Amino acid sequence: MDTQQNTALTRALAEVPGPLPARGVIHIVIPHTDRFTVVGNHLAQHPGLSTTAVGFAVRIQSLPQGTEIGVKALAARFPEGEKLIAAALRELEAIGYLQRARTRLPDGRIVTRTVFCNQPSALLRLPKAAPHQPATPQAPAPAPTPRPVPALPFPLQPIPELEPTLQPVQVLTTAPQSVPAPAPKPEPLPPLATTPECAPAPPPQQPAAPRFVPLVPPPTAPKLPPRPLPQPCELTPELHRAATALLADLRRHTPEFTLTEVDIQQLAPAVAAWLEREARPDTIRHVLTNDPPQPLRHPAKLLRHRLTVLLPPPLPGAHDLAVPVRRVTVTPFQTCDGCERAFRSSMPGRCRDCRTDHAQAAA
Template identity: 65%
Template sequence: MDTQQNTALTRALTEIPGPLPARGVIHIAIRHTDRFTVVGNDLAQHPGLSTTAVGFAVRIQSLPQGTEIGIKALAARFPEGEKLIAAALRELEAHGYLQRARTRLPNGRIVTRTVFCNQPAAMLRPRVAAAPPQQAPAAPRVTAPVPASVPAPARGPALARGPALAPAPKPEHHAPLASAPEALAPQASAPEAPVPEASTPQDHAPFVPLVPTPTAPKPPRPPLPQPRELTPELERISTALLSDLHHHSPEFTLSEEHVHRLVPGVAAWLERDIHPDTIRHALTTNAPEPVKYPYQFVKHRLTVLLPPPALRTTVTPFQTCDGCERAFRAPAPGRCRDCRTGLAHEDQQAAA
């Protein structure tokens, strides 16, 4: 195998045109036809990036759209460790190649989207508007020699009227060659088009950002849900639930003031017959890493994920009949239907 490789390399070197350098690298460039990625020299030769960062930039650039490129995802795909990958991603983020943005999904979940740009310097350049299509230059006008018998001032209006040509003179009346400059003098003295001293605003369009700024105002955030009645029992359970969140997830450490503000939202959940464990699971499950603002995050989930109110059904209680001691359902104590029927029949007989 080694001999075949050396033979192929030697044969490839002989096919390179021109003299080979005495030292340094010699490139054997074979054109790719599929599965290739274009990498610019500004990235491959970046003086401020380490070789590890450049390597991970090339790897990220070669991945298809939508591939996870987090630290754990890259560590599972490549042999480098998480610390080395994290340091390389921080370098790329510091030089503008990588950007991490938080986005809120329609279901209320906040996810982190990673954007990779192969030319971050190009995003800072002004975008020049496309120039309008230029018209083809008009064909040069050819005029006949000016005869000596026609005075020079008579040619001025004829030239100003348009492309109409003067009638061709007779051969015997041609002026000598020495008088041609004097005959063409009025044409040469025509005023030239003014040359602009400075570029106008139409020459260079203003800078247009790649991401347009939103024009419509954002709708106001919905308020924190409130219970119908904040009883002492609801307040006690809500305070205990919020104060205990950091035991289940250290990132949900809330201050005393934040707990006091969020108590009505938790009480609204409890008032809808939601178990405290269910509330805790809804607040802490599938949270972003890390949670930078736990108060805002908990407030958002309490507002967006609020369940509908429970449907309450009225149950008629059991009563004990005053006549026969039999149990029956009725909203108030009294007699059962059979006793009421028998008593009504006895009243009718007594009245007869």
């Protein structure tokens, strides 16, 4: 069995065209006749994709139309885990090979529609569809360069040639004196799209929208300016000393946060703003050094981001925490001018009974 296998390999190597390389891989290319998938080198050798992402792209490309390619569906089909599959799909989506969009079906359900393109860069180079223009007869004489005019809303009909109607006019003459001078053969009319000299100028053509819009912005997209570091209301010497000491002491608890003197001087006002808002030093240390990325390459940048984004609000005062008192308006008592009884009213005068009796007596 081993001898036959080595003989077959030797025979296959002998059929490889050209001299064999002294080192490196040697390809034995046998054409496929069924069950194969064409994969471009732009995907197989993409410098920005990992080997896992390229492998899943090839697997997705080989699946039939309508196959579920979600994270859980791929995890049930292949031995890789869900986290590895999700990371590979995110890589393919960032480059443009994979697109996921939520659409609403006619019955009202919302589904996620997944589209895989084997060559996303080709979508941006597709030619723009030209407007339909029917064929028109060509003039025999050289015509001036036609100017483009906007397409008509109805299809143009070809103009019938005038030559067959002009020839019988010369044959039907009866008297020599009545025969007019032979007119020169008129040239056929040029197409309607090029004859009018006073045609309006065509509107500026709007660039066609690209058929493929990547969901991830390109690396050349403008970035927002970074937020400024928080500053204390008053940077006293005591606050500055405590802030610099806290920053210099971070390496004692977490060696990855070893800062330079320049970094400590730049970040000290932000730490002073935290201390001014009555944040405890151990709380600040925990917030700044908790769960750092591995490997931590720029500790000063991470501290600058956390000091800016995670800044706590000032502590409320005693008057802010006091429950507001509901004021109740009390109508005072008044003494009736008629019967001297007490009744509630905002203005002095008579009570209700006295006002009624006085009105009846006046009537």
